[in-house]
Amino acid sequence: MSEPIKIDVWSDIACPWCFIGKRRFEGGSGLFAGAGEGRAVEVEYHSFELSPDTPVDFDGSEVDFLAGHKGIPAEQVGEMLERVTGIASSLGLNYDYDNLKHTNTVKAHELLHFAKANGKQLELAERLFSAYFEQGRHVGRIEDLADLAAEVGLDRAEALAALESSQYLEDVRADQRTAAEFGINGVPFFVIDGKYGVSGAQEAQTFAQVLEQVWTERQAVTA
Template structure:
């Protein structure tokens, strides 16, 4: 009964709801684990690119990007971002959209696969989200990404080699193919125990309830 529940999360570093969803899931899984009896989760991140056609060095602000990408007036985009920043704040995240550097995220996804191989994927995912949304760091260039990898204890030279060689791009594409097979067209998307899908940044209690349901079903099978 003590085997952790596997959680596969499709997300993009450039997705503001993914970082919010990460915090809400962490709160929900904490509630679940707090019930005892060996309850726990094992998390793995999977690649999803919201805007794969984005250049590495986008010239302009996040408002400029979204206004162009979604065809919305700048004023409406500013209101949207203000609302998202408010929700982020409610889960302890201090988003700084004014200094955010919009970029292509494929190399960030490659780095997450490298980090998974080294047993540091969860630490790197948190570092990349924070770098992008809170600190205004660049997460599209390989030199900057290698710096962030080193900050979570990964070997900088090895990270740089992995990125320069695109060694993990096939793994990124495989994740994206699986997302398409599952019908995932938006993130964050959580696949729980390979059986249940939860879409979006749901409340912590929702995640806790789904995890508890899976745990109860397991107990019924082994009883």
């Protein structure tokens, strides 16, 4: 059996296209895996903060934040959110911007590194995205994050201690430095097999094609 194709994903929990991109990549990797024996991928998430200056407890709606932060007219923001909500819905995601709690995501990124160290990163990424976009949960406060960690089978007390001590903050910063070195200035960004970069929430078929290309190249080398 061949080694799984490594997928490094730079994303932010507060990025609506990152959750959409996650679903589309899962669709594409499923198409790829179903095309023949021995095909597999290994996914690792890396930290990227879209708005690092956001307060943990932002007083206002997502419209308020985007209108203030990006300088976009509120009416236009509403149209943007409606569009992205429709695209998410087509993938089975139920974005709820009325109840979304905008927050700083650095602690969520620290928790993803804690989860990686404990073999639960993919489960936690899914949980955080859903909690933020679909369930109106707070993903910026450490107590709330520890609760979410426990929900995917991580030790709550250990997660809380890691967040309180900022144990994984340097890992977050290292991811961000690597993103800067790669020239990544928007997310989601997928690095496939360490050599191909795919920017944005591409369609599932696009991901499947890139994976197929990497697979074909590998077979040519080992033939």
